Amino acid sequence: MAVLVFLDHESGIIRQASRSAVTAARALGEVHALVTGDASVAEAAARIDGVAKVLRAAGAAAAHELAEPLAAVIADLAPAYTHIVAASGASGKNVLPRAAALLDVQPIPDVVSIVDADNFVRPIYAGSALATVRSSDAKKVLTVRASSFDPAPAEGGAAPIEQVTVPDGPALSAFVSIALSQSERPELESARVIVSGGRGMQNEENFKLLNPLADRLGAAIGASRAAVDAGFVPNDYQVGQTGKIVAPELYIAVGISGAIQHLAGMKDSKIIVAINKDPEAPIFQVADYGLVGDLFDILPQVEAALDKAG
């Protein structure tokens, strides 16, 4: 039997995290992809390397990836599959547990490693421990961490596309509006370099001082919860246990103390740099390179050093 992977998209573009879910799912069997939205989304899914078939749930009920109709579609399709997989982003986490409940299955969220068809590794307690769990459910429902699996190439496949119908049901929820943060920068979850700011940035105006550094490095910009709560930046910048989980090549933490909830979101980064005036800040315990001092002095110096190095 095959594996069903739900691919979520934003403004018609399939998220890179969903291509990581394809890679994870290939370890378990032939991959069939479920998508919503325009025909162009299904066509993009069909081109992903490793996708053997695309199932497109079209129509108003499936638009906006609403949980109620989508979970019903997944439950309908489930008998043909051993595993149902999605990336552990906001959409997968919204839809898959609901589908699992319809199937009387306990979902396995945030998988970082697939041992075999029944055994999975997932972090608990903000990543303070890694639990290996074995599922006794006949069917497995899992979300996987994009940072732990390479994305499947966007091109290379030529899968057939089939339409699937959304089961009839009362319209329980309705889409009203969406406000996406506008940014020319790479997405946090797929960025090679991330520059993140914390409460130490002091205010919204000063937070923008991270832009010139991010520009030079082609980096995405992230933030601690304290910076988001204080309104320096929007919610989708938050990195951590309850924000985004990232693992870039380079993570630069500026004015962030390094609470475990923040570390949970970035401690698997390849190289971590910390800039902080407090030499005792816990962020230095995970940093490969620490620079102790006032960030407002250090930031321009780093930019100048980068310009000099060319």
Added chain:
Amino acid sequence: MKVLVPVKRVIDFNIKPRVKADGTGVETAGVKMSMNPFDEIAVEEAVRLKEKGIATEVVAVSVGVQQAQDTLRTAMAMGADRAILVLTDVAVEPLGVAKILRALVAKESPDLVLLGKQAIDDDMNATGQMLAGLLGWAQGTFASRIEIADGKATVTREIDGGLETLTLTLPAIVTADLRLNEPRYASLPNIMKARKKPLETIAPADLGVDVTPRLTIVSVAEPPARQQGITVESAADLVARLRNEAKVI
């Protein structure tokens, strides 16, 4: 309108959990326990709905050991009217908790169930969505704003790219994200008053729910430690090392 708020007793967020030496789990003996922070936010929202005259009664529920009574007393000190403890010594998974809550919903007939988006111990982020699926109710997860009017809830949700707004037909399930509100501290008089509020204890079997876990913990291990880093003396030194040593820029 009646609001049901499930609250979980977890290791306090300020404590760094330690893996047990035998690899069977995380040490909880003698460790400070508190209400899951997301559930404090859910309680606060429910109490505010009552203060605005929208909710008429707020009922807190916990599934867990005897000491989860303390968590329920905290919820009542914050303003919940009464509490139900579903007493069990086994660690119940979200599927089991959702089944227990479904049975309580049948008894209590709330119009809204307000949960935390995730418990900070097991980080499953699943219970609310599962309860919504079992009941066939609308769901609004990761809420940063809730408005109730004319039999509908308008919910703004924190999603990967920003914010999304949905309307839900009541009864519905909403799960609270961090920025929904800032929970209050219970005042001493309210803590005293909470001691006299009704707290009912029942067993999962009374509700006819089987909570046998589907997941077995095979092992629990510390994540691999990062190598000890170094302190660099200057921005120029940092840039040189990132380029020549780490080769990441």
